[in-house]
Amino acid sequence: xxxxxxxxxxxxxxxxxxxxxxxxIKTTITDxxxxxxxxxxxxxxxxxxxxxxxxxxxxxxxxxxIKNIKFIKKLDQKINHFDLVLEAANEDYDTxxxxxxxxxxxxxxxxxxxSNTSSISISEMGxxxxxxxxxxxxxxxxxxxxxxxxEIVKGKETSIETTNKIIKLTKRIGKIxxxxxxxxxxxxxxxxxxxxxxAIETLRQNVAGVxxxxxxxxxxxxxxxxxxxxxxxxxxxxxxxxxxxxxxxFNDKKYDPSPLLIKMxxxxxxxxxxxxxxYNYDKNK
Numbered sequence: 001x002x003x004x005x006x007x008x009x010x011x012x013x014x015x016x017x018x019x020x021x022x023x024x025i026k027t028t029i030t031d032x033x034x035x036x037x038x039x040x041x042x043x044x045x046x047x048x049x050x051x052x053x054x055x056x057x058x059x060x061x062x063x064x065x066i067k068n069i070k071f072i073k074k075l076d077q078k079i080n081h082f083d084l085v086l087e088a089a090n091e092d093y094d095t096x097x098x099x100x101x102x103x104x105x106x107x108x109x110x111x112x113x114x115s116n117t118s119s120i121s122i123s124e125m126g127x128x129x130x131x132x133x134x135x136x137x138x139x140x141x142x143x144x145x146x147x148x149x150x151e152i153v154k155g156k157e158t159s160i161e162t163t164n165k166i167i168k169l170t171k172r173i174g175k176i177x178x179x180x181x182x183x184x185x186x187x188x189x190x191x192x193x194x195x196x197x198x199a200i201e202t203l204r205q206n207v208a209g210v211x212x213x214x215x216x217x218x219x220x221x222x223x224x225x226x227x228x229x230x231x232x233x234x235x236x237x238x239x240x241x242x243x244x245x246x247x248x249x250f251n252d253k254k255y256d257p258s259p260l261l262i263k264m265x266x267x268x269x270x271x272x273x274x275x276x277x278x279y280n281y282d283k284n285k
Contacts, residue, residue: 001165007085022057027070080111113136122155137154139186154179189242232279235271236264237270
């Protein structure tokens with residue numbers, strides 16, 4: 001796979017595009033918002049410069065990434081040259097379904113469609129498509145350039161050929177692919193989100209403060225980051241959405257989002273991306 005289209009220029013879309021481009025894959029990133037695309041450009045350049053300063057990448061790799069990435073606002077009819085279209089839009093079933101319905105009509109018969117969903121059923125989304133055998137889940141982790149895992153999710157109709165191509169691509173970009181069956185939350189979020197939700201409940205019930213809760217998990221359980229800080233990194237709105245997918249998928253109220261999580265999302269306190277969550281990320285405050 002040498003030519004990839006990434007749909008969505010948010011945190012994950014930008015990170016995935018950067019990762020692909022730095023590995024000499026021609027990458028196009030698109031978004032309905034020109035403002036989002038401009039922010040994505042800035043984010044990617046900032047990230048590349050930061051990685052260069054830390055000697056994580058070389059100056060040559062920085063140049064390769066910039067050379068191999070381009071930004072477009074509107075998809076025209078000529079997108080049949082892509083080998084892979086990777087969707088990284090909001091964690092919303094209807095949004096993703098609409099994107100794939102539109103894109104599937106414009107791609108070549110050999111092009112693979114993939115979703116970066118962290119919880120939504122690949123089989124269910126694939127059932128809306130004409131060619132579900134070419135549809136697969138490719139769940140990257142934030143920051144995509146650093147985190148080694150890609151959770152590869154096979155739908156009921158996903159072909160062996162499609163799966164093998166994605167495994168090969170995952171290795172090419174220096175990641176480790178773990179294959180999961182299509183179950184709510186897959187492997188990672190089925191385990192992670194209840195822990196984050198319980199940490200939020202622990203805070204809501206005044207058992208301990210934010211720093212203490214995170215410190216217990218870092219110092220006592222050897223986690224590199226506490227669950228509340230991790231929730232801020234993921235995005236509290238995303239955490240809430242995944243918990244709702246788990247609750248509805250398993251028909252089990254134990255996955256109900258904490259009332260504190262719901263309150264914070266309603267108040268627009270979504271974590272790092274809004275500069276306020278369980279921690280404050282605004283340097284001016």
